[in-house]
Amino acid sequence: MTIAASAPVPQGALPKHDVADLSLADQGVARIEWADRAMPVLRQVRARFARERPFAGSRIAACLHVTTETANLMRALVAGGAEVVLCASNPLSTQDDTAAALVAEYGVSTFARNGIDRDGYYAHIDAALDTAPHYVFDDGCDLVNTLHTARTDVLDGVLAGCEETTTGVIRLRRMAAEDALRFPVVAVNDTDTKHMFDNRYGTGQSTLDAIFRATNTLLAGKTVVVAGYGYCGRGVASRSKGMGANVVVTEIDPTKALDAAMDGFRVLPMAKAAAVGDVFITVTGNRDVIRPEHVELMRDGAILANSGHFDVEIDVLGLAALAVEGPRRVRPSTDEYVLADGRRVLLLAEGRLVNLGAAEGHPAAVMDMSFADQALTAEWLVHTARSLEPGVHDVPAEIDKQVASLKIETMGLEIDTLTSTQQDYLNSWRHGS
Incomplete structure (x- = not known):
């Protein structure tokens, strides 16, 4: 399949893309902004990223469901200075208006069309990998699998990745067990604030x-x-x-x-x-x-x-x-x-x-935690990827607790804190019954 522009390019340069209809962009923006209202944790992360620019100079390729919630994750990465390209992890989950908005409004190179055939699906993955990414986000391990099979030409440049699904983590652990996985991948799916709530x-x-x-x-x-x-x-x-x-x-x-x-x-x-x-x-x-x-x-x-x-x-x-x-x-x-x-x-x-x-996927309020996990893990990888061994790694506990604490705060909830006596009790083995 040849990747081509999906419509006459409007004034102003657009990133490379293959989407169904750029005229759907306004509709997509409205839906992305609606989802953003229910994602206060990711919104806070995006605001900090915009100030600190942790991804400046980094290229990220993501193979995820192209939905309004994913669009807000892409916005956070772009705000952090990343050069981002997105392709779809499932032909039927792509929201064509969201894909159009990502290209026309948010400047994200996007390769996704609802209902595309198998050849087109892998052509889109190839287009994402053509950017020679430093980091990869996967939803089912197809991007990582392609890197290790058909696109080994860009494999050496990949520093690390994240995987968000149970299915993908199963495949990655099998790759790691056979010493086939060439770079570290963080199992975002397995962190508590993802699988306990999203799943x-x-x-x-x-x-x-x-x-x-x-x-x-x-x-x-x-x-x-x-x-x-x-x-x-x-x-x-x-x-x-x-x-x-x-x-x-x-x-x-x-x-x-x-x-x-x-x-x-x-x-x-x-x-x-x-x-x-x-x-x-x-x-x-x-x-x-x-x-x-x-x-x-x-x-x-x-x-x-x-x-x-x-x-x-x-x-x-x-x-x-x-x-x-x-x-x-x-x-x-x-x-x-x-x-x-x-x-x-x-x-x-x-x-x-x-x-x-057949529907719109998970509510934005629950994806708020999952994608905050993704964004903060990606930031952590910028600092640690080169020190990690190839294989499957857990999300650091402090990221998990940070996301949970932010979510609690945005929901208007309060929890107890330990007294000094309680902390001493938990941290000592000398207390008897």
């Missing part, structure tokens, strides 16, 4: 939001099968229960299965859950979680949705091979497959990340 509350709310938008179904009284009981699965299960659904959890990890059972959820293998479920939501980070043998057991009208990062958790090709009709688009983001006996199965967002493919 649980963000995924929980946005996944159900997407299902409602796509199907207008009533969850109350239905059986919702949640595949995976990590933080994302916990959020989806608890929100489904709150909407009146009967929730079944499937798991491969005995500890997480036990956790789900003690939270009051029924635990079944997918082979049994398939026969009783009405709505199925995969959040595992693995592939082929729902396969044709499961689909064959499902009720008429079963709804399949995926909130894992990649479109491999539901075997879409297997579903298509099983069907005698379809896919037929029956509602926005809803495709109907008809089986040989007349039963219908509804697949949402083509099996891709449903909360971004």
Whole structure:
């Protein structure tokens, strides 16, 4: 695919880009500013970055969901003096008006179009890597993977990176275990102010939001099968229960299965859950979680949705091979497959990340913490990257606590502080019972 300007270039130089329609920029600006209102922590970080310019002289390439919240992260990095290029980590999550605004209003080189094909997706990643970045932000590890395979020509110039998803961290740890990872990457996903809130509350709310938008179904009284009981699965299960659904959890990890059972959820293998479920939501980070043998057991009208990062958790090709009709688009983001006996199965967002493919992703208020983590970790890497070994690293605890403290403050909450006696007690082993 050839990357070209998407529209006649208006007066004034624009950064390199490939977006759907620059005329959408004003609409995008309005939505980005709306999200900014709910991101006070990142707004404070941006203001400080503008004063201190910690990224002056640094090039950052980011492969993230191109949403209004991501746009505000890009604004913070640019305010800090970085030269930033952004490409999309998922073809269906790109908000075309946001991409246009990033180019036309905020001067961020952006390569993202909603619905772009696989070749275009990787052409956009190549365009981002053409800048020879010093730092990389990834959402699923595709940028880092490409650096280590097809684009080793710019690999030596990369000092460090950040990864924001569970799926991406799993892939990175596998690379590190095989001594394949050539530079340090910080697992932003694993810090408390990210996974405890973004994964649980963000995924929980946005996944159900997407299902409602796509199907207008009533969850109350239905059986919702949640595949995976990590933080994302916990959020989806608890929100489904709150909407009146009967929730079944499937798991491969005995500890997480036990956790789900003690939270009051029924635990079944997918082979049994398939026969009783009405709505199925995969959040595992693995592939082929729902396969044709499961689909064959499902009720008429079963709804399949995926909130894992990649479109491999539901075997879409297997579903298509099983069907005698379809896919037929029956509602926005809803495709109907008809089986040989007349039963219908509804697949949402083509099996891709449903909360971004059929809705707007996480609320800005929760992404405020995740992207503050990203921005502050990037600043930390400017000072420490050269001293870190290649591999997967944790976000420093002080950054995590700083973000939590700022969020508490912006929410108007107050917490206790330790007295000197309490500090002495915690810091000493000499106190008896």
